[in-house]
Every structure is written in structure tokens, then in C-alpha cells.
Amino acid sequence: MHPVTLDGTEAAVHALARxxxxxxxxxxxxAVLPLAPGESPLDMRRDLPVEPGTGLIVRTSGSTGAAKGVLLSAAALRASATATHARLGGAGTWLLAMPAHHIAGVQVVIRSLLAGTPLAVLPAGGFRGRRFVEAASDVLAADGPRYTALVPTQLTRLLTEGGDALAAARSFDAVLVGGAATSPTxxxxxxxxxxxxxxxxxMSETAGGCVYDGVPLDGVRVRLEDDVVHLSGPTLAHGxxxxxxxxxxxxGWFHTSDLGRVVDGKLEILGRTDDLINTGGKKVAPTAVERVLTAQAGVAEACVVGxxxxxxxxxxxxAIVANGDxxxxxxxxxxxxxxxxxxxxxxVHVIAxxxxxxxxxxxxAAVAQLLASAATSRTRGNNSSANTPP
Known part of the structure; x- marks a missing residue:
């Protein structure tokens, strides 16, 4: 097992590539184990043999429990990168704009390696338009397709900042956006x-994104069982x-915890089963409420919890982030x-x-704690939240 600590520097990213x-x-x-600064490989038991066929071990975020080590073969990684390039229009030059210890970041490195193109890296230190423009400059000067991958918050910041940052984003042939739900607005x-x-x-278990704009990548299969998404195909981890x-x-199938539906032949994710809110015996999908909220004037982002x-x-x-009244x-x-x-x-509570x-x-979990504290403060005379009777 080969641990590689990704501290956000270009040198660390190139060590991962090597x-x-x-x-x-x-x-x-x-087998490569990318780590965030301060993470230890000890819980991966380096003293025990790595499972056969493993090329990469990616730690999950632990958002639904203890973090796990996802086992991915080199074949699965290649299949994902190859299918991505096929869907986007061919191999190209990439800008890495997210942490490389997560699967989305690792895959940007892998796509660049397989394409044989130089990888540009946005150094750690906060995502700002000026730094994005500087990091993107070499990529945008390259011949052939130019790509990057962002999380929704990064995309929102580029839209808000406008100017040169927006112009740089507009110059990419494709900007992949994932890692979390992006509001329709x-x-x-x-x-x-x-x-x-x-x-x-x-997710990590599928070597990263495997459904683009609602359509599975080549070889990827999707099925719904009781509205829960199951995934299979050549990009799948082996455990x-x-x-x-x-x-x-x-x-040969990975059972996600995501609820979904197919609309006009495209997969639409409705949220996680463990995020459903049970109020008065009725189930509420937070994602559905968030979509309504972010469609309203003045609402940039929203998170709904029970x-x-x-x-x-x-x-x-x-909790909402406002960009107007x-x-x-x-x-x-x-x-x-x-x-x-x-x-x-x-x-409803407005936050920064x-x-x-x-x-x-x-x-x-952090949003729930924040909202619970806001509700307690309001009962003590702080009117920072708007409430209606249940």
C-alpha cells in the first residue's frame, strides 16, 4: 500500500500521478491510498495484505457513518476515465480545481495521465476567481478540448464573481459539476x-461520476428498486x-442510499433515503424543498433538514444563503x-x-445543529429565524 498525502501543493499532486x-x-x-493532510493510514491496516486486484483505495467522506476504504481496480479507473472522454468529445487537457484525495480529484489526475496531457493544478488556499483564472491559463492555451471539474459551491462563486473568472469558466469545453446536488437555478x-x-x-464506489446529465456512461447500468438507485458496470469498485x-x-451491483426516478429517459436524484423527513407520518424529500426554495428570487443556496x-x-x-432581499x-x-x-x-434561517x-x-448534521441553535435563540428573544406553527 502506497499512501500519498495531498496537501494542496502541485508537488503532492504530481507525486500522486507518479x-x-x-x-x-x-x-x-x-495500491495507492490518497490522504488528506493529517489523515492516518493506520485504520487501513497496512500490516495486512491489500485485497487482490486493488489499484486505488479511496476513503469515503464518512457522511453516513464511519469512513470506509473503497477498493478500485486499475481497470475500473481506466474504464471511468475512458468513458468520460468518450462522452465529452475526446481526451483533453484538465485543470484540477478540487482536493485530489477525493475520487473526483483523483479522476482528474487519471484522465490527464491517460490523455498524455499536462495537468494544471489550482493550489490549495481558498477558491477565488483570480486564482482560478491564473490556474486555468495554461489549460485554456492548450490545443484540443479543455476540461475542469467543480463542486456546486465553486460554480456559484464563479457566477457571483463574474468578470475574468466567468470568462475563464466559459472557455472550457466542459465543466463537470458534481459531488453534491446543484440547484436548477x-x-x-x-x-x-x-x-x-x-x-x-x-461516488467513490463507482470510480466517481458514472451518470452524466442523467444518462449513464458507456457500460454503466442503472436500476431502481423501491425508488432506490442501484449501479453496475465496468467502473464499479470490488468492495x-x-x-x-x-x-x-x-x-455485481452497488446499492446506493439515493432515491431517484427516471424522467424522459434521464435519471433524477431526489436525495438520500436517510435524509428523508418524517413529519406527522408524511415523508418529505429535502431535495424537493430545496429546489423550490432556490427557484425563488433572492435565494442562492438552501439546505433543508428535519x-x-x-x-x-x-x-x-x-437554512438559506441569500443573494438579495x-x-x-x-x-x-x-x-x-x-x-x-x-x-x-x-x-427558515438566513446564513452566510x-x-x-x-x-x-x-x-x-452541521446545518441541523445550526438551525436547532437558531430556534433556541429565537425562543429567548432572538428573531433571526422565521417560524410558522407546525
Whole structure:
């Protein structure tokens, strides 16, 4: 096992590339374990043999429990990168703009290696338009297709900043956006601005994004069982480190915890099963409420969670980031009109930014804590939240 600590520097990213190269070209090498600064490989038990066929071990974010080590073969990594290039229009030059210890970042490195093109790296230190422009300059000067991958928060910042940052984003032949749900409003704004956005859905267990703009990559299969998404195909991992019997992998399929539906032949993700809010015996999908909220004027981002309620079991609560004047009563009324009274937030709280974890994923636990504290403050006379009776 070959641990590589990614500290955000270009040197660390190139060290990762050197470790991955022999695995991808079949010349040998040890299974690579990318690590964030301060992470330890000890829980991966380096004293025990790595499972056969493993080229890369990626730690999950741990957003739904203890972090796990996802086992990916070199074949799965190559299949993912090859299918991505085929979908986008050919191999090209990439800008790495996200942490390389997550699968989305690792895959940018792998695509660059397989394409044989120089990799540009956005150094750690905060995502700002000026730094994005500087990092993108060499990529945008290259011949052939130019690509990058962002999380929704990064895309939102580029849209907000405008100017040279927006012009740079517009110059890429494709900007993959994934790692978390992107609001329809943000996508519409990006497309109106001329950015070639491609939404991606996938996870470490599928070697990264495996469904682009709702359509599976070549070889990837999707099925729904009780509205839960199951995935299969050549990009699939072969299990978890030191957990050979995990039921998430069964008969060549990975059972996600995501709810989905197919609309006009395209997969639409509705949220996670464990994020569903049970209020008064009715189920509310937070993603559906978030889509209504972010479609309203003045709302840039939204996160909806369920908070404990002595009468209803849970109550719907929302944290929003505003980019203009907002009337919380109107927001609540909009959700009620579109989704029903049971889905209407009983609490709306305006915050500066949505807490994130991992590769741009919303930290719903942190949002729930924030909203619970806001509700407590309001009962003590702080009117920072808008509430309606349950």
C-alpha cells in the first residue's frame, strides 16, 4: 500500500500521478491510498495484505457513518476515465480545481495521465476567481478540448464573481459539476452565462461520476428498486477494505442510499433515503424543498433538514444563503403551494454560507445543529429565524 498525502501543493499532486502511472499502464506499482493532510493510514491496516486486484483505495467522506476504504481496480479507473472522454468529445487537457484525495480529484489526475496531457493544478488556499483564472491559463492555451471539474459551491462563486473568472469558466469545453446536488437555478444561470456545464452523479464506489446529465456512461447500468438507485458496470469498485461481505455490493451491483426516478429517459436524484423527513407520518424529500426554495428570487443556496418535534416527530427546517432581499413567509408559501403543507418549512434561517464537508458535500448534521441553535435563540428573544406553527 502506497499512501500519498495531498496537501494542496502541485508537488503532492504530481507525486500522486507518479504513484498512479505504473498501475494504469500495467507496469506494476502498489495500491495507492490518497490522504488528506493529517489523515492516518493506520485504520487501513497496512500490516495486512491489500485485497487482490486493488489499484486505488479511496476513503469515503464518512457522511453516513464511519469512513470506509473503497477498493478500485486499475481497470475500473481506466474504464471511468475512458468513458468520460468518450462522452465529452475526446481526451483533453484538465485543470484540477478540487482536493485530489477525493475520487473526483483523483479522476482528474487519471484522465490527464491517460490523455498524455499536462495537468494544471489550482493550489490549495481558498477558491477565488483570480486564482482560478491564473490556474486555468495554461489549460485554456492548450490545443484540443479543455476540461475542469467543480463542486456546486465553486460554480456559484464563479457566477457571483463574474468578470475574468466567468470568462475563464466559459472557455472550457466542459465543466463537470458534481459531488453534491446543484440547484436548477444555478444550472440555468451557468448555461445562460455560456458555461458548458455537465452534471455528474456517482461516488467513490463507482470510480466517481458514472451518470452524466442523467444518462449513464458507456457500460454503466442503472436500476431502481423501491425508488432506490442501484449501479453496475465496468467502473464499479470490488468492495470495501477489510469488509468482504458488505451487502452494499451484491451480484455485481452497488446499492446506493439515493432515491431517484427516471424522467424522459434521464435519471433524477431526489436525495438520500436517510435524509428523508418524517413529519406527522408524511415523508418529505429535502431535495424537493430545496429546489423550490432556490427557484425563488433572492435565494442562492438552501439546505433543508428535519429537526426533532415533540408533536410531529420531525419538523421541516431550512437554512438559506441569500443573494438579495428575501421574504421568508413568501418562501414558505411557495413550498406549501408546490409541495403541500406538510413540506412547508416551519423554520427558515438566513446564513452566510452552507457548511460543507468532503468534496463540497453539504454537512447536513452541521446545518441541523445550526438551525436547532437558531430556534433556541429565537425562543429567548432572538428573531433571526422565521417560524410558522407546525
Amino acid at each position: 504513484a498512479l502511472r505504473p498501475l494504469l499502464d500495467g507496469s506494476g506499482g502498489s 444555478t444550472l440555468a444561470q451557468a448555461k445562460d452565462a455560456g458555461i458548458e456545464v455537465v452534471t455528474t452523479y456517482g 470495501y477494505r477489510l469488509d468482504p461481505d458488505n451487502p452494499a455490493f451484491t451480484d 429537526l426533532p418535534d415533540p408533536e410531529w416527530g420531525q419538523r421541516v427546517a431550512a 428575501v421574504d421568508t413567509a413568501s418562501l414558505i408559501a411557495a413550498v406549501r403551494a408546490q409541495l403541500g403543507a406538510h413540506a412547508a418549512p416551519k423554520q 454560507e452552507i457548511p460543507l464537508r468532503g468534496p463540497g458535500k453539504v454537512d447536513r
